[in-house]
Amino acid sequence: MTFMQALKQRWSDADSLVCVGLDPEPAKFPAQFADDPEAVFHFCRDIVDATAEHACAFKPQIAHFAALGAEDALARLIAHIHATHPGIPVILDAKRGDIGSTAQHYASEAFDRYRADAVTANPYLGRDSMQPFLDRADRGVVILCRTSNPGASDLQDLLVTGGGIERPLERPLYQHVAETVARDWNGHGNCALVVGATWPEQLREVRAIVGDLPFLVPGVGAQGGDVEAVVKNAKTNDGTGLMVSSSRAVLYASAGGDFAEAAADVARKLRGQINRYR
Numbered sequence: 001m002t003f004m005q006a007l008k009q010r011w012s013d014a015d016s017l018v019c020v021g022l023d024p025e026p027a028k029f030p031a032q033f034a035d036d037p038e039a040v041f042h043f044c045r046d047i048v049d050a051t052a053e054h055a056c057a058f059k060p061q062i063a064h065f066a067a068l069g070a071e072d073a074l075a076r077l078i079a080h081i082h083a084t085h086p087g088i089p090v091i092l093d094a095k096r097g098d099i100g101s102t103a104q105h106y107a108s109e110a111f112d113r114y115r116a117d118a119v120t121a122n123p124y125l126g127r128d129s130m131q132p133f134l135d136r137a138d139r140g141v142v143i144l145c146r147t148s149n150p151g152a153s154d155l156q157d158l159l160v161t162g163g164g165i166e167r168p169l170e171r172p173l174y175q176h177v178a179e180t181v182a183r184d185w186n187g188h189g190n191c192a193l194v195v196g197a198t199w200p201e202q203l204r205e206v207r208a209i210v211g212d213l214p215f216l217v218p219g220v221g222a223q224g225g226d227v228e229a230v231v232k233n234a235k236t237n238d239g240t241g242l243m244v245s246s247s248r249a250v251l252y253a254s255a256g257g258d259f260a261e262a263a264a265d266v267a268r269k270l271r272g273q274i275n276r277y278r
């Protein structure tokens with residue numbers, strides 16, 4: 001099954017558009033992990049097992065593991081998700097992008113080393129930098145379009161000219177990225193876009209440009225994005241099309257022994273909140 005097939009199946013099977021982000025920060029772990037040399041793996045595994053029934057996808061953020069020298073924990077965690085929760089796709093949030101010869105290795109890192117079903121990618125270097133990811137037709141390529149952070153407008157809103165000499169068109173760069181991905185880069189039907197929950201107007205604009213292309217939408221929870229506005233502005237006509245991602249609000253819902261139950265509760269409530277507006 002391809003990433004896109006698995007995602008659509010999971011939207012339906014779990015009746016959920018919730019993506020659970022896995023951003024381990026040992027300083028925030030409950031006390032029971034204090035002396036555990038495998039705390040990163042054990043904490044994330046417990047979160048995965050507690051929230052899986054509410055999740056359409058999991059999104060481990062690679063820097064949170066690499067900064068701790070915990071790449072093995074990341075590999076084990078993804079293997080655990082595949083073995084224990086088959087059918088839930090894993091999106092490796094790595095935001096990769098480089099010249100083609102290096103991008104090959106980034107694609108191999110995500111898909112062969114870590115066995116992720118999809119990876120986030122930064123399109124700044126252009127088509128050839130995305131090609132090694134796009135060529136993996138069974139895997140997803142989730143391309144940054146309008147990111148959730150305050151500085152997103154610094155570059156992504158700059159006006160660019162497109163549309164040709166006959167019909168010149170000025171529009172923000174993120175809209176050009178959206179159209180380029182949907183029209184030119186999605187030959188295998190394996191592309192999705194990152195559009196932040198903190199930008200409801202831009203979500204609406206990008207949805208109008210790209211039809212049914214799935215969106216990974218980070219920025220609800222800790223970053224304060226409005227769930228109702230996200231769903232109303234960005235869902236597709238069939239009430240899907242979204243992976244609404246929350247990391248810290250789920251992972252660190254409680255610092256006590258009930259951390260896994262608290263995480264499950266936040267994920268379940270987020271699913272319910274999203275489903276009210278689908």
Ligand SMILES: O=c1ccn([C@@H]2O[C@H](COP(=O)(O)O)[C@@H](O)[C@H]2O)c(=O)[nH]1
Binds near residue numbers: 148195220245
């Ligand atoms: O535009 C973007 C792209 C990626 N992210 C990542 O998503 C999570 C958000 O974490 P929260 O705790 O839910 O705020 C994190 O891994 C970011 O690196 C994003 O926030 N915005």
